[in-house]
Amino acid sequence: MPVQDYEVVIGLEVHSELKTKSKIFCTCTTEFGGDQNTHVCPVCLGLPGVLPVLNKQVVEYAMKAGLALNCKIAEFSKFDRKNYYYPDLPKNYQVSQFDLPIAEHGQIEIDLEDGSTKIIGVTRVHMEEDAGKLVHAGATISQADYSMVDYNRTGVPLIEIVSEPDMRSPEEAKAYLDKVKAILQYTEVSDCKMEEGSLRCDANISLRPWGQKEFGTKTELKNMNSFKALVKALEYEIERQASVLDEGGRIIQETRTWDENRGVTLSMRSKEEAHDYRYFPEPDLVPMVIDQAWVDRVRESLPELPDDRKKRLVAEYGLPEYDAGVITASKDLAEYFDECLKHFKDAKVIANWVMGELLKHLNAGDKDITECPIKPEHLAGLLALIEKGTISGKIAKTVFEGMWETGKTAEKIVEEQGLVQISDEGAIAAIVDQVVTANPQSVEDYKAGKERAIGFLVGQVMKETKGKANPGVVNKLLKERLDR
Amino acid sequence: MITKKDVEHVALLARLELTEEEKEKYTQQLNNILEYADMLKKLDTENIQPTAHPLPINNVFRSDEAKPGVSNEAALANAPSKEEGYFRVPKIV
Numbered sequence: 287m288p289v290q291d292y293e294v295v296i297g298l299e300v301h302s303e304l305k306t307k308s309k310i311f312c313t314c315t316t317e318f319g320g321d322q323n324t325h326v327c328p329v330c331l332g333l334p335g336v337l338p339v340l341n342k343q344v345v346e347y348a349m350k351a352g353l354a355l356n357c358k359i360a361e362f363s364k365f366d367r368k369n370y371y372y373p374d375l376p377k378n379y380q381v382s383q384f385d386l387p388i389a390e391h392g393q394i395e396i397d398l399e400d401g402s403t404k405i406i407g408v409t410r411v412h413m414e415e416d417a418g419k420l421v422h423a424g425a426t427i428s429q430a431d432y433s434m435v436d437y438n439r440t441g442v443p444l445i446e447i448v449s450e451p452d453m454r455s456p457e458e459a460k461a462y463l464d465k466v467k468a469i470l471q472y473t474e475v476s477d478c479k480m481e482e483g484s485l486r487c488d489a490n491i492s493l494r495p496w497g498q499k500e501f502g503t504k505t506e507l508k509n510m511n512s513f514k515a516l517v518k519a520l521e522y523e524i525e526r527q528a529s530v531l532d533e534g535g536r537i538i539q540e541t542r543t544w545d546e547n548r549g550v551t552l553s554m555r556s557k558e559e560a561h562d563y564r565y566f567p568e569p570d571l572v573p574m575v576i577d578q579a580w581v582d583r584v585r586e587s588l589p590e591l592p593d594d595r596k597k598r599l600v601a602e603y604g605l606p607e608y609d610a611g612v613i614t615a616s617k618d619l620a621e622y623f624d625e626c627l628k629h630f631k632d633a634k635v636i637a638n639w640v641m642g643e644l645l646k647h648l649n650a651g652d653k654d655i656t657e658c659p660i661k662p663e664h665l666a667g668l669l670a671l672i673e674k675g676t677i678s679g680k681i682a683k684t685v686f687e688g689m690w691e692t693g694k695t696a697e698k699i700v701e702e703q704g705l706v707q708i709s710d711e712g713a714i715a716a717i718v719d720q721v722v723t724a725n726p727q728s729v730e731d732y733k734a735g736k737e738r739a740i741g742f743l744v745g746q747v748m749k750e751t752k753g754k755a756n757p758g759v760v761n762k763l764l765k766e767r768l769d770r
Numbered sequence: 771m772i773t774k775k776d777v778e779h780v781a782l783l784a785r786l787e788l789t790e791e792e793k794e795k796y797t798q799q800l801n802n803i804l805e806y807a808d809m810l811k812k813l814d815t816e817n818i819q820p821t822a823h824p825l826p827i828n829n830v831f832r833s834d835e836a837k838p839g840v841s842n843e844a845a846l847a848n849a850p851s852k853e854e855g856y857f858r859v860p861k862i863v
């Protein structure tokens with residue numbers, strides 16, 4: 287059966303490092319980088335006889351994220367030990383939460399490319415400690431003779447957000463991850479930098495024939511280090527599972543790792559992969575009892591969330607849903623947009639430029655909006671010059687380039703490069719005359735009813751004036767001249 | 771009832787290599803321990819909440835303050851094998 291004969295079922299597990307100053311159970315710094323094994327202490331190294339003490343900020347951040355994901359906060363919550371043997375864990379167990387997580391039963395709305403939305407369930411949010419980093423003495427883990435461990439990240443607080451298996455395509459999975467990331471950034475509980483590992487995503491995926499009620503056997507995909515990798519890994523796995531099923535094979539429930547270079551998922555099956563975590567309550571930490579007053583306090587501290595901000599942009603400024611969605615997908619981009627609005631009134635024009643030239647340049651330069659060389663008030667200044675007719679929309683793109691390169695204001699660039707629009711009818715009329723005389727064929731075509739020929743003549747006038755002629759005036763004068 | 775197979779399974783999970791005699795011995799010992807703990811089953815726990823912690827304490831927190839940890843030298847002082855400031859571990863897979 288071709289791929290489209292199967293329904294795809296996807297659930298995501300998102301891990302996000304929380305933005306605390308210190309680790310979850312000790313006072314070591316969470317700062318990124320640092321020489322190996324210098325942000326460590328007896329507690330996070332798992333030395334005998336030490337006692338963990340919970341960082342209150344971690345609980346508050348987890349509650350904040352839980353509430354922003356529309357979860358119910360647990361009245362009673364505790365930590366458990368998840369036992370597994372791997373050298374990135376100094377204790378051979380990870381302190382996590384098993385049956386009584388901090389938050390459960392949430393949901394978020396995701397935005398799809400066709401403009402529709404869909405509700406995705408959030409099963410739970412729980413707190414846990416991050417593991418260390420392994421460096422293998424060899425090209426890959428299996429080729430390495432030995433490995434080396436850095437425990438700086440060990441004990442950095444994480445929340446794991448588990449979704450319901452509600453997604454039906456890689457696109458929906460990406461939209462879900464986009465929204466989770468936006469929510470975590472808006473609530474300022476995490477930086478969500480995938481490249482620094484502060485946002486990570488594993489995916490559970492299975493296929494079933496359309497109409498079948500039961501889920502098919504799933505595989506768990508790991509090691510996707512970007513949004514693009516998530517989509518590509520899911521697409522690959524759909525093809526792989528479909529061909530296994532087509533041949534009458536059975537999907538094996540297993541963990542598979544995404545190999546970015548080869549563009550394939552590979553089985554991680556091995557003896558060590560016996561998923562037997564033997565969870566039990568962490569005896570070194572006491573339970574948490576969370577009363578309504580505390581929940582209310584955290585709820586009151588929530589900022590405006592992406593969906594509300596989007597609705598506000600639509601309601602207050604009449605922006606199309608799509609534009610508002612793109613702009614509010616990142617808190618920083620939304621702030622940039624708001625800043626522009628303080629200096630220029632036409633929200634739709636700002637949205638066009640932000641979503642067009644600005645995002646195009648940011649993506650091409652692999653830059654974040656916070657690294658944008660053009661200040662919002664300067665972009666607003668550029669738009670004001672177009673509105674006043676000082677420059678044409680076409681020249682504005684040249685000016686934008688200059689602003690991007692130099693960080694100067696639009697006025698400065700226009701002045702330096704002499705880009706002021708020519709609106710003087712006398713000056714333009716002379717060039718119109720010249721162009722009409724030089725292109726008798728086009729003039730004839732136009733007179734014969736080929737309206738399009740005027741476009742060529744307009745283009746010639748613009749070329750003569752290096753794009754500085756006011757297009758409205760050019761059109762008007764050309765028409766007058768030709769219709770004479 | 772713990773079987774020899776269970777002992778082999780937990781031994782694998784704990785990376786313990788056991789001799790045949792040890793497997794027999796631990797099967798017996800683990801069963802004795804569980805039998806002893808079975809005494810608890812005689813209690814009526816109908817209306818008792820599961821215990822999350824033996825002490826009646828909750829909400830013990832510290833504030834989010836970072837302090838310097840230990841030096842790299844101190845961190846690695848007891849490591850059986852180290853390299854360039856890292857803990858060195860045997861081949862993983």
Ligand SMILES: [Zn+2]
Binds near residue numbers: 312
């Ligand atoms: Zn520490």
